[in-house]
Amino acid sequence: xxxxxxxxxxxxxxxxxxxxxxAMAVLEKFPKAKLGIGPTIENGFYYDFALPAGALxxxxxxxxxxxxxxxxxxxxxFKKEKTSFAEAKKIxxxxxxxxQSYKLELIKELQKSKKPLSIYNSGNFIDLxxxxxxxxxxxxxxxxxxxxxIAGAYWKGDEKNPMLTRIYxxxxxxxxxxxxxxxxxxxxxxxxxxxxxxxxxxxxIDEEIGRGLPLWLPRGYKIRHKLExxxxxxxxxxxxxxxxxxILAKENLYKKSGHLAHxxxxxxxxxxxxxxxxxxxxxxxxxxHSIFKHTLRSYKDLPLRIxxxxxxxxxxxxxxxxxxxxxxxxxxxxxxIYTTEDGLSQEIINVFKMHKKVFDVFKIEGYWYxxxxxxxxxxxxxxxxxxxxxxxxxxxxxKKSLEQTGYKFTEAIGEASFYGPKIDIQxxxxxxxxxxxxxxQVDYYSADKFNLxxxxxxxxxxxxxxxxRAIFGSFERFFAFLMEKTCGNLPLWLAPVQVxxxxxxxxxxxxxxxxxxxxxxxxxEAEMAETNETLGKRIRESELQKIPYILVAGDxxxxxxxxxxxxxxxxxxxxxxxxxxxxKIKRETKDKL
RNA sequence: GCCAGAGUAGUUCAGUGGUAGAACAGUCGCUUCGUAAGCGAUAAACGUGAGUUCGAUUCUCACCUCUGGCUCCA
Numbered sequence: 238x239x240x241x242x243x244x245x246x247x248x249x250x251x252x253x254x255x256x257x258x259x260a261m262a263v264l265e266k267f268p269k270a271k272l273g274i275g276p277t278i279e280n281g282f283y284y285d286f287a288l289p290a291g292a293l294x295x296x297x298x299x300x301x302x303x304x305x306x307x308x309x310x311x312x313x314x315f316k317k318e319k320t321s322f323a324e325a326k327k328i329x330x331x332x333x334x335x336x337q338s339y340k341l342e343l344i345k346e347l348q349k350s351k352k353p354l355s356i357y358n359s360g361n362f363i364d365l366x367x368x369x370x371x372x373x374x375x376x377x378x379x380x381x382x383x384x385x386x387i388a389g390a391y392w393k394g395d396e397k398n399p400m401l402t403r404i405y406x407x408x409x410x411x412x413x414x415x416x417x418x419x420x421x422x423x424x425x426x427x428x429x430x431x432x433x434x435x436x437x438x439x440x441x442i443d444e445e446i447g448r449g450l451p452l453w454l455p456r457g458y459k460i461r462h463k464l465e466x467x468x469x470x471x472x473x474x475x476x477x478x479x480x481x482x483x484i485l486a487k488e489n490l491y492k493k494s495g496h497l498a499h500x501x502x503x504x505x506x507x508x509x510x511x512x513x514x515x516x517x518x519x520x521x522x523x524x525x526h527s528i529f530k531h532t533l534r535s536y537k538d539l540p541l542r543i544x545x546x547x548x549x550x551x552x553x554x555x556x557x558x559x560x561x562x563x564x565x566x567x568x569x570x571x572x573x574i575y576t577t578e579d580g581l582s583q584e585i586i587n588v589f590k591m592h593k594k595v596f597d598v599f600k601i602e603g604y605w606y607x608x609x610x611x612x613x614x615x616x617x618x619x620x621x622x623x624x625x626x627x628x629x630x631x632x633x634x635x636k637k638s639l640e641q642t643g644y645k646f647t648e649a650i651g652e653a654s655f656y657g658p659k660i661d662i663q664x665x666x667x668x669x670x671x672x673x674x675x676x677x678q679v680d681y682y683s684a685d686k687f688n689l690x691x692x693x694x695x696x697x698x699x700x701x702x703x704x705x706r707a708i709f710g711s712f713e714r715f716f717a718f719l720m721e722k723t724c725g726n727l728p729l730w731l732a733p734v735q736v737x738x739x740x741x742x743x744x745x746x747x748x749x750x751x752x753x754x755x756x757x758x759x760x761x762e763a764e765m766a767e768t769n770e771t772l773g774k775r776i777r778e779s780e781l782q783k784i785p786y787i788l789v790a791g792d793x794x795x796x797x798x799x800x801x802x803x804x805x806x807x808x809x810x811x812x813x814x815x816x817x818x819x820x821k822i823k824r825e826t827k828d829k830l
Numbered sequence: 831g832c833c834a835g836a837g838u839a840g841u842u843c844a845g846u847g848g849u850a851g852a853a854c855a856g857u858c859g860c861u862u863c864g865u866a867a868g869c870g871a872u873a874a875a876c877g878u879g880a881g882u883u884c885g886a887u888u889c890u891c892a893c894c895u896c897u898g899g900c901u902c903c904a
Contacts, residue, residue: 294834295835296835386899389833389899395901396832400900405899444894556833556899563904661904675904741862742862743862768862772863773865774863774866775866801864
């Protein structure tokens with residue numbers, strides 16, 4: 238344990254030191270470059286530079302790498318020195334010959350927070366840095382790092398600031414670990430849902446139809462439909478009746494809901510008809526509120542739950558679109574729970590339970606919770622909130638529920654939605670990138686806007702509290718995540734084709750047709766492949782289609798009313814009687830194995 | 831939207847200032863096969879628009895789309 242921890246710490250130092258060496262190499266090549274920051278990240282490091290436009294392209298990275306290796310071999314020492322603000326300013330200012338304006342900005346900020354300053358000196362390179370670093374570059378394996386990509390990144394992560402050039406690198410203890418990592422990335426590429434879709438025919442996006450507007454192909458939709466069916470049944474069983482609402486609504490609804498004030502940039506421009514403006518819905522909440530208001534609600538009706546596979550359209554900025562993970566049109570597995578203040582906590586816990594149940598079924602592990610709270614200093618986002626107290630209360634209840642469940646969670650100040658604090662469930666995709674896969678949000682905001690109330694025991698109207706939640710945040714994103722996680726090797730119950738039947742030759746074709754019919758009659762998704770290709774080829778094609786069961790039927794099997802069974806993960810299962818096989822597959826489908 | 835890169839048959843790739851090839855997939859024949867690619871024939875592409883040029887798929891510019899990153903986000 239300690240050993241592992243030390244290794245990790247040491248790796249941090251190595252990665253951080255590599256970022257300094259990279260800055261050295263960049264400054265040698267571009268003496269006028271200005272330095273931003275150069276921290277470590279998971280598996281590596283980066284450094285931000287202000288460079289002349291177009292000065293550096295990805296093709297220039299090997300040259301920088303080569304120079305870094307030379308520097309490593311010089312056994313440069315990293316020397317830490319404490320310094321004063323005045324001294325630091327002098328070092329990084331124009332008079333010190335550096336003119337490092339971004340560093341000066343950092344120094345100013347550090348001065349405000351009165352944190353002690355230190356600089357690191359390695360070779361002829363000085364950086365403002367708290368460290369820690371390795372003692373000498375002799376601790377770095379020169380073959381265990383690689384500069385991977387160039388990207389633009391806003392100074393301090395604010396898009397109002399200038400964009401700097403960021404160079405990313407990955408680094409490990411040894412060359413072996415590096416090549417292991419690179420292989421993993423290669424593997425990830427094969428399992429990318431867009432690549433899988435190319436091979437398996439899951440979805441498409443057509444320029445002519447529009448960016449970010451996916452079209453589901455038969456195989457993909459079959460899988461999605463199974464997901465829908467599963468979650469529909471689960472929700473109906475758990476007191477979430479489903480509704481269906483239109484994808485348009487008039488302007489006034491979104492004025493009322495706050496969407497036009499807070500969310501307009503993400504909305505498609507309105508459609509004008511009969512002198513009225515209609516917007517495509519970016520969220521389902523207002524429609525559900527409208528259903529809530531349709532009749533007078535008693536405290537006895539609460540908690541009242543409304544679920545919908547709600548199609549929404551959001552104008553996502555062009556650069557963020559990513560297959561099904563980030564689309565402009567998508568379907569949320571949405572639900573709204575209208576509850577009393579007192580009932581809130583229990584409902585949140587129930588929602589957690591449901592999430593966990595679903596995630597267990599899909600064998601999703603390693604997820605964590607992110608509690609997103611408001612930042613009242615952010616006037617633009619949270620400026621119109623009058624009753625900060627209830628927001629704080631909502632935040633508190635969310636936090637308490639989390640603590641009660643004992644789940645691991647992080648806090649994100651300022652990440653709350655415009656209508657309330659929320660908990661997002663975060664996962665890491667095959668690339669190691671963080672994504673939100675599900676969400677639970679508490680809303681004290683809309684009851685007032687929409688006048689959503691119930692009649693309490695005392696006969697008085699009281700505002701409801703609303704929980705917005707989505708288990709499959711969207712079918713699109715969840716589907717993509719699931720495909721990538723399994724690399725297309727779906728569990729039997731989700732497989733769009735569960736069984737492929739292959740007759741060895743025309744002699745057994747009738748037999749194959751007969752068992753195909755039996756499978757279909759038993760609700761098993763089965764297909765058969767024509768015999769004009771060799772058996773080997775048909776097996777290969779079926780394997781590439783990731784079909785769970787491949788059944789080979791020859792003379793022997795015809796005699797025995799059986800099939801020779803091959804499983805996509807377990808391999809050869811030998812000869813099995815057809816009736817037995819049907820039972821086995823039905824059972825495995827039912828048990829979601 | 832911003833930064834960087836890329837766009838060649840359905841797909842994955844090769845290639846060229848004198849309009850292009852391969853593999854797989856497709857189609858048509860032949861083959862009827864025992865666990866991951868049988869044989870032959872055949873059809874099929876330079877993202878769009880301008881410019882430079884005798885001539886542009888190739889060079890330049892703009893646009894569109896895609897990939898990675900930043901900001902944003904389910």
